Amino acid sequence: MYASLLLANVGIHGCPREGFGLVVPAGGTTEMGEAVKLENFMEWATALGISDSPFINVDEDGLQGPNHPQPSSCLGKSLSISNFPNAGGRGLCAVRDLQKGQLILRVPKSALMTSQTLILNDHRLSISVPKCSLSSTQILTVALLNEVAKGKRSWWHPYLTQFPSNYDILSSFDQFEIQALQLDDATWAAEKALEKAKMEWKSATTIMEELKFKPHYMSFKAWIWASASISSRTMHIPWDAAGCFCPVGDLFNYAAPGEEQVLIGDFTAADTGARLDGEQSDAQSLRLTDGVFEEESAAYCFYARRNYRKGEQVLLSYGTYTNLELLEHYGFILDENPNDKSYIPLPPDLHSLCSWPGDSLYIQQNGKPSFALLSAMRLWTTPTHLQKSVRHLAYSGSPVSTVNEIIVMEWLVKECRLVLKSLTSIEEDKSLLSVMDKEFESAMEAKSALLGLTDETYAFLKNNGLLNDEIIDLPRKAIRSLDKWKLAIRWRVKYKMMLCDCISYCTRVINDLP
Numbered sequence: 001m002y003a004s005l006l007l008a009n010v011g012i013h014g015c016p017r018e019g020f021g022l023v024v025p026a027g028g029t030t031e032m033g034e035a036v037k038l039e040n041f042m043e044w045a046t047a048l049g050i051s052d053s054p055f056i057n058v059d060e061d062g063l064q065g066p067n068h069p070q071p072s073s074c075l076g077k078s079l080s081i082s083n084f085p086n087a088g089g090r091g092l093c094a095v096r097d098l099q100k101g102q103l104i105l106r107v108p109k110s111a112l113m114t115s116q117t118l119i120l121n122d123h124r125l126s127i128s129v130p131k132c133s134l135s136s137t138q139i140l141t142v143a144l145l146n147e148v149a150k151g152k153r154s155w156w157h158p159y160l161t162q163f164p165s166n167y168d169i170l171s172s173f174d175q176f177e178i179q180a181l182q183l184d185d186a187t188w189a190a191e192k193a194l195e196k197a198k199m200e201w202k203s204a205t206t207i208m209e210e211l212k213f214k215p216h217y218m219s220f221k222a223w224i225w226a227s228a229s230i231s232s233r234t235m236h237i238p239w240d241a242a243g244c245f246c247p248v249g250d251l252f253n254y255a256a257p258g259e260e261q262v263l264i265g266d267f268t269a270a271d272t273g274a275r276l277d278g279e280q281s282d283a284q285s286l287r288l289t290d291g292v293f294e295e296e297s298a299a300y301c302f303y304a305r306r307n308y309r310k311g312e313q314v315l316l317s318y319g320t321y322t323n324l325e326l327l328e329h330y331g332f333i334l335d336e337n338p339n340d341k342s343y344i345p346l347p348p349d350l351h352s353l354c355s356w357p358g359d360s361l362y363i364q365q366n367g368k369p370s371f372a373l374l375s376a377m378r379l380w381t382t383p384t385h386l387q388k389s390v391r392h393l394a395y396s397g398s399p400v401s402t403v404n405e406i407i408v409m410e411w412l413v414k415e416c417r418l419v420l421k422s423l424t425s426i427e428e429d430k431s432l433l434s435v436m437d438k439e440f441e442s443a444m445e446a447k448s449a450l451l452g453l454t455d456e457t458y459a460f461l462k463n464n465g466l467l468n469d470e471i472i473d474l475p476r477k478a479i480r481s482l483d484k485w486k487l488a489i490r491w492r493v494k495y496k497m498m499l500c501d502c503i504s505y506c507t508r509v510i511n512d513l514p
C-alpha cells in the first residue's frame with residue numbers, strides 16, 4: 001500500500017532529472033522512470049536498515065529483536081516523500097502528528113556515504129588518495145565523481161540516481177548571473193566562490209588523470225556538480241570535515257532556526273522514541289541542528305524540532321544563514337529569513353572607533369540597524385572630545401542624546417537612499433520577475449518577452465545566443481541561466497527591501513523622538 005502512496009507522491013514531484021546527466025538513468029528521464037528509480041532507492045534504503053520508526057529495533061507490534069522481519073519500507077511510520085513546490089520541492093512530510101524531540105529517522109552508519117567508505121571499496125582510489133595532498137572536501141569530490149562514473153555498477157547507484165542533475169549555488173553562476181546580484185559584496189562573494197572552485201578543481205586534475213577519468217567527469221562542470229552536491233547535501237560527522245552523504249536524511253528541506261531551537265530539549269519522558277537521559281538532551285539543546293550522528297547507536301538520528309501535524313512538511317535546520325550564504329552553499333533563498341542581513345558602506349574610520357567586528361555592523365531583516373551598528377554609529381557621530389564620556393551609553397545600546405540620535409538616523413537614511421539610487425528599483429525588479437515567471441516555451445517566446453525591456457534583459461538574450469532568430473527551442477543552458485538570474489533578482493529585491501525598511505525605521509525613530 002505504501003508503495004502506491006509513494007508513487008502517487010512521485011507523480012506529484014515528477015520532475016525528470018535531466019541536464020548534466022552524470023547519473024546513469026535507470027529508466028529514462030520520464031516521470032515513470034523517475035518513479036522506478038525512487039522505488040529502487042526506497043528498497044535499497046530499507047534493506048540497509050534506514051528507518052523512520054520511532055522505536056529503535058522495534059516493529060509496529062512493539063516486538064523487539066533480530067527475528068523480526070524487515071519492514072516493507074523505510075518510510076511510512078513517521079514520514080513520506082512529498083512535493084512542496086514553494087518550500088524546497090521534494091521533501092519529507094509527516095504521516096502522523098509528530099511531537100517535538102521525537103526520533104523520526106535513523107540512518108545506520110553503514111548507509112552513510114563518506115570518503116572513507118568510497119575509498120575502502122575502490123582499489124585504485126585507495127592507492128591514489130594517500131599520495132595526493134588534497135583537502136577532505138576535494139577528496140570527497142573526487143571519490144564522488146569516481147563513483148558516479150561507475151554508473152549502474154556502483155553499489156550506491158540507487159542512491160546516486162536521487163541526486164539533482166544541476167545546482168544553483170553561487171560557484172555555478174556565470175558572469176552575467178553574478179552581475180545580476182548588483183551589490184558589490186554579493187558579486188565579490190560569487191566571484192570568490194567561483195575562483196575557489198576553479199583552484200580546487202585544477203589542483204585535483206593530477207589525481208583525476210591518474211584515476212583515468214573520462215573527459216566528462218574531469219570537466220569543471222562535473223566538478224561544480226560534485227562540489228555542489230557536497231555543499232548542499234552532506235551532514236556533519238566528527239571523523240571527516242567533508243561530512244557524509246546521508247541517504248533519505250538528505251531529503252529534509254530547510255527551515256531557519258527559530259525559537260524552537262532555544263526551547264529544544266524540554267521534551268518529556270512521555271515522548272516515545274525521544275532521547276531521554278540528561279546528557280543527551282543537553283547535547284541536543286546545545287547544537288543548532290536537529291540531525292546528529294550518535295556514536296552510541298552508530299547512526300545518524302533525526303529528531304522533530306517542533307510539533308508537526310499530519311501532512312505538514314518536516315524541516316531541518318542546516319544552521320543559521322543569511323540569504324547570500326544560503327545561495328552560496330545551498331542554491332536557494334528564503335522569502336522570510338529571520339537571519340538575513342544587509343550591509344551598507346560605512347565610514348572607513350568607524351572601525352577604528354569601536355571593537356565591534358565588521359560583520360556585526362548590518363541592517364537586520366526587519367530593517368532595524370543591528371545593535372553593534374547603532375552603537376558604533378552613535379559613537380562615530382559624537383564629537384571626538386566627547387566620545388569618551390558617552391562610550392558607556394553607546395556600548396549599552398542607549399541613545400547618546402536626542403540630537404545625536406537624529407544625526408545617526410539621518411545618516412543611515414541618506415546612506416540607504418544612496419545605495420538604492422545606484423541600483424535598479426524594486427518595482428523594476430518585481431516586474432521583471434513577473435515576466436520571467438511565465439514559462440517560455442521557445443526561444444522566440446523568451447525573446448519577444450524580454451527584448452527591449454532593459455539593458456539587463458538584452459544582456460541575457462545576448463549571453464545565451466537568443467538574439468539569433470535561427471534558434472527555435474530554448475537551449476537547456478538558457479533555461480538554467482533563467483533560474484539563476486531569477487534567484488539573483490529575488491536576492492537583490494530582498495536586499496533592497498531591507499534598506500527601504502531601514503529608511504522607514506529610522507524615519508519613525510526621528511518622528512517619535514521627544
Ligand SMILES: C[S@@+](CC[C@H](N)C(=O)[O-])C[C@H]1O[C@@H](n2cnc3c(N)ncnc32)[C@H](O)[C@@H]1O
Nearest residue numbers: 087088089090232233250251252253254330332
Ligand atoms: C538536502 S537537500 C533537501 C532535499 C531536496 N529538496 C531534494 O529534493 O533532494 C537541500 C536542497 O533542497 C533545496 N531546499 C531545501 N530547503 C529549501 C527551502 N526552504 N526552499 C527552497 N529550496 C530548498 C535546495 O535546493 C537545497 O540545496
